[in-house]
Amino acid sequence: MFQYTASNVESSRDVGRARTMAGPESDLEVTAVDTIRAFDRTRWNEVVDRSQLGTVFHRYEWLEAIERGLEYPARHLVVENRTDLVGLFPNFVVSIPKTPFDRLTSIYPGFGGPLLTDDVPESLSCVSDAIPQLCGHRTIVHEIRASNTNFHRYDDHLVAEGYDSSRVDGRFLLNLASGYDAVFEGMDSSKRRAVRRGRDTDHEIDDVEPSRENLGQFYEAYRTRMESIDGTVYPFAFFDRLRAMDERLLLVSLSVEGEYAGGFLALRNDERGILHGFFAAVPSEYFEYHASELVYDYLFQRAIDEGYEYYDFGGGGADFEDGGFTFKEQFGGRLVPNLYWERGISPAWPLVKRGRSLYWQYGE
Known part of the structure; x- marks a missing residue:
């Protein structure tokens, strides 16, 4: 034919x-x-x-x-x-x-x-x-x-x-339609406790311009984290090229006790009403400050403020005993295919x- x-x-x-x-x-x-x-x-x-x-x-x-x-x-x-x-x-x-x-x-x-x-x-x-x-x-x-x-x-x-x-x-999706209070109450009690403890630390968290300098700082923390878990490390050139779609990027920066403690690079999927949490960059030495929970909590609030219907945690795998699976599920995420x-x-x-x-x- x-x-x-x-x-x-x-x-x-x-x-x-x-x-x-x-x-x-x-x-x-x-x-x-x-x-x-x-x-x-x-x-x-x-x-x-x-x-x-x-x-x-x-x-x-x-x-x-x-x-x-x-x-x-x-x-x-x-x-x-x-x-x-x-x-x-x-x-x-x-x-x-x-x-x-x-x-x-x-x-x-x-x-x-x-x-x-x-x-x-x-x-x-x-x-x-x-x-x-x-x-x-x-x-x-x-x-x-x-x-x-x-x-x-x-x-x-x-x-x-x-x-x-x-x-x-599959991957985990968090429904944001009911607002932040409902999202917070939907978390596992251990996650709510971690967020509250994180808020009591000396920290600052905000989204920053995805400039080459800010992305470079983020990238060093991202590479350190991915290497520690034997994950795929994309080259900086990829992140640098993403600056062409800077209006679709949400770059979050976290500092603890005055020191940069990593952050997160999320992607605005305006076509589908979803904020994708694509690239995490919180080194393990800041886990004791509940840095990861602080970053995720901030992302949820930003997504709600910007009118997104869902937050996408990314891949969920198929092993409910896996630590990453449990971590995302405890935030209230729902596994979808x-x-x-x-x-x-x-x-x-x-x-x-x-x-x-x-x-x-x-x-x-």
Whole structure:
């Protein structure tokens, strides 16, 4: 039904273009680009704003920060109807841990999925048909990671295209609609006690401008904290690139007894009414001052003041005995599912998928 021709998007770092024509009577054209800079920023973000499923992670600035700050190769699909841009499907090539293979993912870090504003059934078929052509011999699977559960409307189509939706993961959401007093009373008693004790310490907490200097100070605390827990440390270049969307950033700074004690970088998802607590930076030596509880309590209040409906703690895993799981749950967070679809592109994928399942089951 569809004919696909592509330039060398697998290896080129220049702008690559590929077209999928939906039959002779179709006005749709699907184009693959390997840099977000191939498109006008305003035009791209207008589609995000028009879409019912758009998120802050679909915005031009977030994608550019991933591309230029993390240097993940981009494989974005765009759908045009004559001269109108009617669909976006951002993707990046990311390595699969502990394997020599890569995955094509929408989006990492963050959440993605196709944004289609017109001719939706045909547009969805076009981008689904184009995906395998974006994968080379090392890119063996396409993954869609969606935090917006409204993407479930595409499940039947995706399953029919060979996607598997059996993968399960989740994150914690805190409902802010009832106001701060209700949020505070909804915390576990140990968390309420920790917040009260933290308030009695000699501290200052406020949000600050996400300038390069302030981000640099935050980054040192972030790197120290992530290294202490063997977490992923993103390079400073990524955070520096995020300054292009400074109106979507909430950078919190905490000082204890006159010394900088870390902070938090949250992301304003105005499209969905959510404040995402994405990057924590409170070194462990300040835990005795209940620094983490102070920062989270401040974030909840700021989110409520700015009119957000939810605070998103991020990943919750699947182990209720895990310390991070318990920490988020005790703040009153509710575990909600993420949506995942995976579509194998190579015969190697079933073997890698089986190995991943064994690793999750038995660990290292």
